[in-house]
Amino acid sequence: MNFFERQRQVRRLSVRLVLLFVLAVVGIVVVVNLAxxxxFNATSADPxxxxxxxxxxxxxxxxxxGLAALVRTLALRGGGGKVARELGGVPVxxxxxxPELRRLRNVVEEMALASGVPVPEVYVLADETAINAFAAGWTPSDAAVxxxxxxxxxxxxxxxxxxxGHEFSHVVNGDMRLNIRLMGLLFGILFLTVIGRGLARAGIIGGARPRGNNNSGGANPLALVGxxxxxxxxxxxxxxxxxxxxxxxxxxxxxxxSAVQYTRQTRGIAGALKKIGGLSDGSELTSPKRDEVGHMLFGEASRVSWFATHPPLVDRIRALEPSFDPAELRELAQRWSAAPPSGRQEDIALGLAPAGPAGGQGGGAAPAMPAEGTLVRVGPTEVLGRVAAPTGTAFTHAAAILDRIPQPLLDRARSRDSAGPLLLGILLSADPSVRRQQDAALAERHGRDLAQAAGREADAVAGLHPMLRLPLAELAFPALRDRPDAELESLLAAVFTLIHADGAIDVSEYCLSRLLLAELAESLRPDSRWRPDRRTLTDSRSAAAHLLAVLAQVGHTDRAAAETAFQSGVAALRPGTTLPYAPPENGVLALETAWPVLDRLRPADKERLVAATVAVISHDGMMTVPEIELLRTICGLLHCPLPPMAGHGTG
Known part of the structure; x- marks a missing residue:
């Protein structure tokens, strides 16, 4: 099942969720009405x-x-961090x-880069001794792990x-959005229990029936209703x-x-499941909110449940290791009852971490980044198969990317004070004339100090390989989200200023700026709507044509070659049809109105649009490294995360 089919499945599950919720409400209404x-002896009343x-x-x-569900859903608009904090989560x-927290952050950063999504917020449930985890949020931009x-x-x-890796599958495939909706709806149908307890207690304490009530049974209706x-x-x-x-x-x-696909081995997730089965704490949480979030956890939240939210543990392990014998869990339980395992010590024994205090990324020597002129053979089908489906190779590339970014830049990306100027520095144009206009616009609208700080950061990242610019910006995301909302709003305005400082900004710089602007806006104001207004390619044809025309124009100086590339994209978008090649006069800025339209496409139509984009950028079947990174930013704008691809099929 590819990403787009998974999106269709999530939509079907959303419909099923609504139907089940309606049926539950109908059942509750029937019970309440009968009671x-x-x-109130209404049986004797006239019809x-x-x-x-x-x-x-x-x-x-x-x-x-309805009100209870709405209020709960609105309370969760703070995104994944809100859910984590409600369960006692402490930000990392x-x-x-x-050492333990650094190892966790390293793994999360590598997985985010391998998946092509922003680095999420990271929390530890400090009071929970069991083995469990979850991912929550409305979109990858406001996600928390x-x-x-x-x-x-x-x-x-x-x-x-x-x-x-298991949790990131939920992040990239849209499961989180469904999970957080389910939290709101469940609160609504459980809310009557709270009211019932209160009324029953009040009715019992109130004792006798109100004066003047002729109910011969003598029962207190308040208690009965409760x-x-x-x-x-x-x-x-x-x-x-x-x-x-x-x-x-x-x-x-x-x-x-998906976790196996990400990490290229089964022993990791299978080992985690075995430790859940072999340790006395298992995956059971102590939080009173555990039942509310049970459907989004890695393992069962409680030992006893009427209806398990997860498949049986043995079945999950056997799906990974078909020869698994359940007797192994009993043996592990006996061994660990006397000496529980230590992940840190196992890392040292397995050579996954040094014996020193900090612990590295565990990746070994980083492979060289491909040169900018390296050609990579890429086709639309291959790209579509990789959307939201990072392989072990992508994970290796992510670790290599982290190793290749200079440590001073990593430190500034992870710092609350320097992450903002660093992000602006990454977005400043390499063209001296455009950069001068951007610098002047920043200084005029946001102050000379910020403009100078962004300029210094731009000089520091000037020599970065094209494959490192987007990852460095994504690594700065957690530090940026830690800033007050007013500062984030100011940063959003500064990024918008860079985009519009001069119409000569090139398409790669524009798309990267627009992607990071969208991610910042989503993290600040998560979109919690149910999104019923999906669009089709038929009513989005103009926006799609603008995107393909801009990409064809910037990729070719010769109009005939550009038109050929454009028509190859149209053929992928709408087989058997042609559209006039008419690149917009204002270039990339014409896309400002196109992104909201294209991002609302139905999964099947979005799949065709991504294929058409690939066809335009690589109408000869080959791409350079900068073109691949451009494709990744465009896919990010369409919420179709594309993992690192360089290194596959180079020619």
Missing amino acids: AVFA GQLTGFVVLVTVATVVAI PTDTTD AVTRGALRRLNRDELQGVI LALLVAGYVGVLAGRLIQASVSRQREYLADA
Whole structure:
């Protein structure tokens, strides 16, 4: 299943989620109405009064559930970090020197670069001794990855990579958005339990019935309604467990398989699952919110559950290791009961980390980066197969990228104070005339100090290989998100200033600036809408044609060659048709209005657009390294993360 099919599956799951939620609400409404009718002796009322009473109770119940779900969803608009903090998560500093935390950050950074997404926020659930983890957020730009303290202590680096790879599968494939919606809906259908407890307690404490009530049974209707709401609430609990199980179980198998694909080995994630089965703490969390987030965790949140949100542990291990014998878990449990494993010590024994305090990236010697003129044979089908599907080679490239970025630049990217100027420095144009205009615009609108700081950073990154510029900017993301909202708004304005300082900015610089502007905006203001307004290529033809025309124009000085490249893209976009080649007069700035339209395309149409983009950039079947990085930024703008590709099929 490729990325685009997975997107279609997530959309189908979203529809199923809504239908199951509606069915759960219907069941709850029926229970509440029956209880209310008997509690208030409405059975003897005439049909008109009975109907009005039922309608009133139904509306009140639906409104209570809807408002509770809406309020909870709005409360989660803070993104993945909000969810992590609710469960007791503690942010991992970007410049940490703690060995366990540094190892975690290194693994997350490598996985993000290998996946082609921004580096997420990283949290540790410091009070949880079990092995578990989750990823949460609305988009990759506001995502957070959290692991338990037990996972840091018990898992070696390979196993930690497997767990993080599993979570990144949820990040890049859109599962997080579905998960966080499910949190809001579950809160709505469980909310009546809270009301029911309160009413039942008040009714019991209140004792006698109100004066003037002629109910011969003598029962307190307040208590009865409270008990009915409790019953309805438990109907909601049952429905919630069913919804969680139906939405998440199959996705866990897919995420396990993706972790193997990312890391090129099964021993990591299989080893983590075995440690869950062999250690007494397992994956059980102590947080009172564990049931609310059970569907998004790496392992089961509790030992006993009516409906498991994950496949059986043995089945997950056997999917990775078909010859696995469950008796092995009993042997491991006996061995570890006396001496629990230490991930740090296993790293040292396996040669995955030095015995010193900090621990490196564990990657060995970094391979050389390909020269800018290196040609890479790339076709649309090959690119589509790699979207959101990093291989072990991509993971190796990510580790090499980290090793190739000079340490002073890495340090400044991870610093709260220098990450902003560094990002602006990366975005400053290499063309002296354009850069002068950008510098003047920055100084005029944002102050001379910021313009000078960005200029110094631009000089420092001037010699960076093209494959290192986007990764360096993505590495700065966690430090940027740690700044106050007002400073982030100012940085957004500064990036916008660079884009519009001069119309002569080249397409690569423009796309990188626009991608980082979009990511910053999404991290600051996550889009929590349900996104029902998907567009088709038919009603987005003008925007798609603008993109293909701009790419053809900037890639060729000869108009005939540019038109040939453009038509090859049109053929991939709409087979059997032709469009007039009419590059927009304002060049890349014409794309400012195109991105929102193209990003809303349906998965199948977006798949064709990516294929068309590849066809234009490489109409001869070959790409240079800068062209590959341009393609990666465009895919990022379309929310189709493309892993590093250089090194494959060079010619």
